Amino acid sequence: MEEDILYEAANLKDIIHDPSVARLVINKDKIVSSNIIKGIEIFPEEIKDGVKVKLVVKEGEIIEKPIHLCFGVTDENAVQNIVIDVDIEKNASVSLLAHCVFPLAKDILHKMDAKIHVGENAHYSYFEKHIHSKSGGVRVFPKTIVSLDSGARFKTEFELIKGRVGLIDIDIETKCLENSIMEVTSRINGTDEDKILIKETGYLIGENSRGVLTSRVALRDNAKAEIFNKIVATGAHSRGHVDCKEIVQDNAQASAIPIVEVKNSTAHVTHEASIGSVDSKQLETLMSRGLAEDAAVELIIQGLLS
Amino acid sequence: MDILKIENLALSFNGKNILSNLNLKITEGIVHAIIGPNGAGKSTLASTIMGLEGFRNFGGEIYFKDQPLKGLGVYERARLGITLGWQEPARYEGLKVSQFIKASSKNKDKDSIIEAFNIVGIDYYEYHSRSVDKSLSGGERKKIELASIVAMQPSLVILDEPDSGIDVASLKNIFAAIKYLREKDATIILITHSLEVLKQAEFAYLLCNGTILDEGKASKIRKYFEGKCMPCPHKNIPILSEIGKGV
Numbered sequence: 089m090e091e092d093i094l095y096e097a098a099n100l101k102d103i104i105h106d107p108s109v110a111r112l113v114i115n116k117d118k119i120v121s122s123n124i125i126k127g128i129e130i131f132p133e134e135i136k137d138g139v140k141v142k143l144v145v146k147e148g149e150i151i152e153k154p155i156h157l158c159f160g161v162t163d164e165n166a167v168q169n170i171v172i173d174v175d176i177e178k179n180a181s182v183s184l185l186a187h188c189v190f191p192l193a194k195d196i197l198h199k200m201d202a203k204i205h206v207g208e209n210a211h212y213s214y215f216e217k218h219i220h221s222k223s224g225g226v227r228v229f230p231k232t233i234v235s236l237d238s239g240a241r242f243k244t245e246f247e248l249i250k251g252r253v254g255l256i257d258i259d260i261e262t263k264c265l266e267n268s269i270m271e272v273t274s275r276i277n278g279t280d281e282d283k284i285l286i287k288e289t290g291y292l293i294g295e296n297s298r299g300v301l302t303s304r305v306a307l308r309d310n311a312k313a314e315i316f317n318k319i320v321a322t323g324a325h326s327r328g329h330v331d332c333k334e335i336v337q338d339n340a341q342a343s344a345i346p347i348v349e350v351k352n353s354t355a356h357v358t359h360e361a362s363i364g365s366v367d368s369k370q371l372e373t374l375m376s377r378g379l380a381e382d383a384a385v386e387l388i389i390q391g392l393l394s
Numbered sequence: 395m396d397i398l399k400i401e402n403l404a405l406s407f408n409g410k411n412i413l414s415n416l417n418l419k420i421t422e423g424i425v426h427a428i429i430g431p432n433g434a435g436k437s438t439l440a441s442t443i444m445g446l447e448g449f450r451n452f453g454g455e456i457y458f459k460d461q462p463l464k465g466l467g468v469y470e471r472a473r474l475g476i477t478l479g480w481q482e483p484a485r486y487e488g489l490k491v492s493q494f495i496k497a498s499s500k501n502k503d504k505d506s507i508i509e510a511f512n513i514v515g516i517d518y519y520e521y522h523s524r525s526v527d528k529s530l531s532g533g534e535r536k537k538i539e540l541a542s543i544v545a546m547q548p549s550l551v552i553l554d555e556p557d558s559g560i561d562v563a564s565l566k567n568i569f570a571a572i573k574y575l576r577e578k579d580a581t582i583i584l585i586t587h588s589l590e591v592l593k594q595a596e597f598a599y600l601l602c603n604g605t606i607l608d609e610g611k612a613s614k615i616r617k618y619f620e621g622k623c624m625p626c627p628h629k630n631i632p633i634l635s636e637i638g639k640g641v
Contacts, residue, residue: 304488333487369484372446373539375468376478377498377546387497391489391525 138169220251266294278311292326307340321355404453427595475549499545515567532559
């Protein structure tokens with residue numbers, strides 16, 4: 089029943105009964121359901137106010153369908169702590185689709201402490217989508233530490249574009265060994281009194297390591313955002329890019345601090361950051377096709393956050 | 395019938411006259427060209443007709459179907475049936491080609507959207523899920539913008555430098571779309587300094603230093619423009635005695 093509520097909020101009811109999809113569904117501090125398939129080990133453990141999970145993808149295993157994780161709270165008020173330890177072993181490949189669903193939230197504190205290790209030449213892709221209530225009563229603190237072995241690929245996307253943000257404080261740090269690649273992306277839509285803090289840090293330690301940190305934030309009303317993106321390149325021939333774009337309207341406020349540090353003369357790191365209103369040419373083009381200003385702005389923001 | 399009438403139009407920026415004493419009439423259902431050298435005021439005129447930000451505080455009047463446009467914004471003018479294709483189309487990060495065209499589309503149904511793709515010579519299945527961003531070439535964005543205009547079904551289309559950034563093959567698609575719009579009873583104004591584009595027009599105005607120097611059949615204006623304005627011998631400052639006398 090709780091699983092149904094969470095999956096319906098996440099619009100994912102179809103996959104509940106698919107035995108070929110690995111899944112773990114957590115409501116507050118209870119494991120609601122799970123399905124484990126060949127090549128994957130999941131060890132969930134209920135702890136105080138939350139759940140601790142160890143997830144292992146065994147060496148060389150290629151998992152075709154994304155593993156589905158659902159961390160939700162169907163109550164109005166609660167604390168949820170998720171502690172997750174992910175180990176993608178050498179030459180394995182997997183993608184995870186995580187939904188964090190708080191459909192009725194009035195006062196919910198969701199904390200996630202994640203530790204991710206991606207082994208040599210392994211691929212790990214993680215897409216986390218948050219679906220919040222319209223009240224703004226959610227406080228989210230995801231903290232993630234990632235280590236990439238030689239030749240590993242890591243891609244993570246965080247999306248919070250449905251419902252009110254409330255308060256979100258993202259902190260992700262990635263260390264990249266030689267020939268590894270990281271891509272970290274956040275897309276958040278803030279309204280009312282929402283507060284958004286994003287701290288993304290990448291260390292390009294290994295030779296030929298690559299990294300991109302991307303943030304896309306749209307702010308309206310009195311929402312506020314602070315974005316701090318940093319890449320430190322010490323590896324020979326490492327390459328990095330920091331890309332931050334924020335659209336600000338009404339009384340919203342935004343700041344972006346891209347920091348690039350290069351400590352090897354063969355490395356190269358670039359950055360771009362823009363904060364401002366909707367581009368007038370984009371807006372006037374859509375308005376010249378008959379869209380009212382509000383509809384045109386909505387479409388532009390929808391594109392930016394997609 | 396004149397769908398658009400411009401009377402004594404004047405516009406200045408920082409004390410410099412960009413358009414002055416500009417008069418013209420656009421006949422419904424006809425393809426017109428407004429031709430002139432660089433800096434003549436062509437794009438300014440297009441922006442002023444569309445009512446873009448910074449181009450609304452003009453002297454004189456612009457009438458669309460006898461309704462004065464002064465005081466109307468871009469959206470209001472678009473709702474009357476006017477639209478503009480930019481010389482350099484806007485880029486939209488993340489916005490899908492099909493979303494962009496659907497947003498402009500009058501009918502919103504998939505068939506109309508696919509038809510708009512076909513008319514400008516772009517493959518729906520190849521392009522519909524791509525983003526209207528820097529991953530597309532200037533020529534591709536130009537065609538996609540034109541597809542959005544086709545889907546909108548406007549009464550008056552202003553195309554600013556429709557051949558800008560376009561290769562020869564794509565130019566045929568642009569001209570085919572102009573022909574299609576004409577067949578759908580749209581009135582078209584081509585803003586150009588290209589003789590190739592001018593050939594698509596039936597009637598033309600020669601714009602020089604912010605005012606109309608002459609008007610007439612496109613073939614006549616073409617001959618003058620080709621002979622006297624390429625290159626512009628007096629850096630787009632007309633010989634005053636010629637203005638009003640015809641060329």
